[in-house]
Amino acid sequence: MGLTPLEIEALTLSLRVGVWSTICSLPLGIAVAFLLARRDFPGKQLVNGIIHLPLVLPPVVVGYALLVLLGRNGIIGAWMYASFGVTVAFKWQGAAIASGVMAFPLLVRAIRLSLDAIDRGLEAAARTLGAGRLRVFCTVTMPLAAPGILAGAVLAFARSVGEFGATITFVSNIPGETRTLPIAIYSLTQTPGGDAAALRLTIISVVLAMAALLISEFLAQRIARRIGQAPATA
Numbered sequence: 001m002g003l004t005p006l007e008i009e010a011l012t013l014s015l016r017v018g019v020w021s022t023i024c025s026l027p028l029g030i031a032v033a034f035l036l037a038r039r040d041f042p043g044k045q046l047v048n049g050i051i052h053l054p055l056v057l058p059p060v061v062v063g064y065a066l067l068v069l070l071g072r073n074g075i076i077g078a079w080m081y082a083s084f085g086v087t088v089a090f091k092w093q094g095a096a097i098a099s100g101v102m103a104f105p106l107l108v109r110a111i112r113l114s115l116d117a118i119d120r121g122l123e124a125a126a127r128t129l130g131a132g133r134l135r136v137f138c139t140v141t142m143p144l145a146a147p148g149i150l151a152g153a154v155l156a157f158a159r160s161v162g163e164f165g166a167t168i169t170f171v172s173n174i175p176g177e178t179r180t181l182p183i184a185i186y187s188l189t190q191t192p193g194g195d196a197a198a199l200r201l202t203i204i205s206v207v208l209a210m211a212a213l214l215i216s217e218f219l220a221q222r223i224a225r226r227i228g229q230a231p232a233t234a
Helices: 005-038 044-056 059-070 077-084 092-116 120-128 133-161 165-171 181-189 195-227
Strands: none
Touching: 005 044, 005 092, 005 133, 005 181, 005 195, 044 059, 044 092, 059 077, 059 092, 059 165, 092 133, 092 165, 120 133, 133 195, 165 181, 181 195
16 A cells, blocks of 8 residues: 555645645635625626636636646747746646636635625724724734635645646646646556556545545634634535
């Protein structure tokens, strides 16, 4: 049952992709969730639909769209390469971007549900005591939304680690660079004698996902008890 160096490499890469995609998505996810939960503006439903598109589109479509946009000859990717010599296609950074895009709707939804559950009277009370909007947001809104933020972040991490379709379309299957756990499992199932290794990585994927969900629930409940509210669920 020992893992080979290639299997350890795939596991390590998946964890790196999951961590970085979640860290980079979290600030934008909080901002978008707050905008959708607290503001009315023209085209709000359209924006909401676009954000949730990755949930209903085939992942391959998302990966191809990223390739068209961010590939070396893509609409944005060509400018990035010409201006800074930077390209993300066929690199692990591109895998993190693809995973982050696919997980973003789950992140936003969990945070938005948590924001919707907050008693707006608490924020109003803080403002009547002289706190500005930014201070209310940082000292009242964010702590109360913490269970949902945590749940969204862990769900996004788990989704990022398990992403396959968009990743393989955007960054291909390059050992040591873009071969994450799901791609490694796919490759092993296509290799004679690779069934045992594929089974090992499948078990690891299940354990990793379950651990992320259990940790998320435990921490969310603990934070909710400390601030005296029920934990938000997606």
